[in-house]
Amino acid sequence: MVRYEQNDSVRAAYGEKTLLQLSKALTKELGRGFSRSNLQNMRLLYLNYPICQTVSGKLSWSHYCELLSISDKKKRSFYEKEAVNAGWSVREMKRQIDSSLFERLLLSRSDANKEQVLALAEKGVDYTKPEDIIKDPYVFEFLGLPEEKPFLESDLEAALVRQIEDFLLELGRGFMLVGTQQRAL
Template sequence: MNKELDNHFFENIRTLLRKAQETLVKQVNAVMVLTYFELGKQIVEQEQQGKDYADYGAFILSELSEKLTAEFGKGYSKRNLELIRKFYVTFKNAKSPISQSLSWTHYIHLMRIDDEKERTYYQNEAEQNNWSVRVLERQINSAAYHRLLISKGTTENDSRPQTDAPNPLGTLKDPYVLEFLDLKEQPNYSETQLEQAIIDRLEHFLLELGKGFTFVGRQVRFTFDEEHFRVDLVFYNRLLRCFVLIDLKIGKLKHQDLGQMQMYVNYYDRFVKTEDELPTIGIILCKDKKDAMVEITLPKDNKQIFASKYLLYLPKAEELKKLIEE
């Protein structure tokens, strides 16, 4: 008599083995990171022999590479040993100690960042948000750190972004990089198409928005004085404890757009948010904006309405630096 394997039973076994595999991978990564750190320490100490610098380090790495490769196989080339040494030198006095939750590949990307504040920011964010290597690389390449600094009106020498603080300026970016929407090759897209592309890749968009965002709805309607209004995208940020409204503009930002967002924010503050929640934030995500027009339209003490530019491509480092400086 033929019997089919119970699907629920199989899925339970499959889940159990997948979790075991993931646990083993994490344990292997943790041991590897700690081992490489200790190996880097011993290499540096052997090279320096009590001196401030080594004058025969290259010889040691070449000889060590040959011996380790002969006994342990691949993975101990001179180049890899140089990375292991750099790993120790980079993180031995770092403010944030090495984390066993990040893999060796994470640290290879982090070591490419010279500025300690910037490196610490990405290290902490990757650890706290469980970023994959791919996500970490994308965040670094899109200059998330620098864009947060600019949104706060600070520079690299002031302080690193504090995205866990209940402050909207520590969460918002300018510009937002939305290359994952794949709209670059469509020169004539509509605001509806832009909105749909965001919904289709909502997980990516939430990551670009930052920490603490949850999706509430699209084209959220509210009514007063017998008129209907719709907010393109509504989010809630659990860290800021407030609603975040996003209006999408594919053309040039106009002062009427800022007035409309002010009305949306006022409505949410008066009729939607509860007493224990903080004031609503409104973001106009636009393709083109003029800071002078934004400043003259909004009150001097404005802390609720923001206009941010979006890019549909991942710019090169030089171009992104220019955009940030502007």
């Protein structure tokens, strides 16, 4: 349909009114879910994933709408594979994208790491060594710790405890933090 309507070009020559008219007709005939923006996303999905088998059945439509905003194919592939492997919700995937996980992994360590990240974008996670299951680097932007300089373990612990306390306060009555460190008996 897209190829026919666009005569194999990137954009149809007759403008945006077509999507609006198509949206109204499909909504009338089939019901909700065919807004103009949804049709644009469907078109983008088709253009980026022309072979249906390349789309994972483990991610939702909302995941793919977020992924389609990424123009770099390797970067998009990385986030898609990570979302499947780690079971990210759409919100978590968006947080990882916004915190530039892909770029940070490319910048960390060395050129060998860059090759590993790009391989990860192509084939997904490959657990061959025990250290492969440990996430590196960690991102603690939600703690408000400065990213430019190293911080002490005690600073990390204090920031994490504050987050836990805030979370427990949000839950309301009946929840409390008994202590942060307990001695083993």
